[in-house]
Amino acid sequence: xxxxxxxxxxxxxxxxxxxxxxxxxxxxxxxxxxxxxxxxxxxxxxxxxxxxxxxxxxxxxxxxxxxxxxxxxxxxxxxxxxxxxxxxxxxxxxxxxxxxxxxxxxxxxxxxxxxxxxxxxxxxxxxxxxxxxxxxxxxxxxxxxxxxxxxxxxx
Numbered sequence: 001x002x003x004x005x006x007x008x009x010x011x012x013x014x015x016x017x018x019x020x021x022x023x024x025x026x027x028x029x030x031x032x033x034x035x036x037x038x039x040x041x042x043x044x045x046x047x048x049x050x051x052x053x054x055x056x057x058x059x060x061x062x063x064x065x066x067x068x069x070x071x072x073x074x075x076x077x078x079x080x081x082x083x084x085x086x087x088x089x090x091x092x093x094x095x096x097x098x099x100x101x102x103x104x105x106x107x108x109x110x111x112x113x114x115x116x117x118x119x120x121x122x123x124x125x126x127x128x129x130x131x132x133x134x135x136x137x138x139x140x141x142x143x144x145x146x147x148x149x150x151x152x153x154x155x
Contacts, residue, residue, distance in 0.1 A: 002047045007032070011040055012049065019053035064112040066119050067141035070127065071105035075134025082106075084131045092126045105137065116140075 004012075007030055014021055014029065021029075023038035030037065044050045059067065074085065082100065089098050089109065097110035111127070113119035119138075127133060 002044075002049050004049070008040060008044065008049075011037070012044065015041070015050065015053070059112055063114055066113045066115055067144075068111045068113065068119055069139045069141065070107075070109040070111055070123075071135075071137040071139075072107040072109060072127070072130075072133060073104065073135040074106045074132040076132055080132030085133070088130045089127075092122070094122050094126075105135075 010030055011026055014026060022034075023041060024034040026032070026041065027034045027037035032040070041050070059065075074080065074082075085107070086098060086100070089095055089107070092111075094111050094113060095109050096112055097108075099108040100106065101108050109127075111119065111122060113122055123136070123138070127136065
């Protein structure tokens with residue numbers, strides 16, 4: 001486990017909110033010099049607390065108005081390898097997240113589509129033709145609230 005002090009936790013919270021903050025901005029916010037803030041961020045990267053920084057795109061503004069969470073149960077475990085399924089599902093650009101899970105379903109997928117007709121096309125032509133795809137359950141996203149992560153509770 002990575003050792004974090006209060007400033008490390010504050011930096012992580014700030015970067016989780018806005019990953020574009022510069023070391024200078026972080027330093028000003030937390031009373032550090034720019035080089036000291038940069039060294040802290042670099043250490044957090046090097047120790048694995050920060051895996052990467054990414055953009056949070058507005059799917060609706062880009063024309064993807066429907067988000068669907070799919071539960072996928074493989075039809076024939078053992079006949080199709082998990083790697084084959086995962087490789088095939090990663091090739092579908094509308095699938096944003098692939099989670100291998102325990103429970104009733106083997107996988108949970110986050111899929112974006114332009115509208116419900118587009119989602120139906122993706123489901124019929126791409127998802128249902130995946131190697132080993134069996135039972136599928138779809139849940140359409142109605143609204144989403146971003147919650148802060150467990151950074152506040154990190155010892």
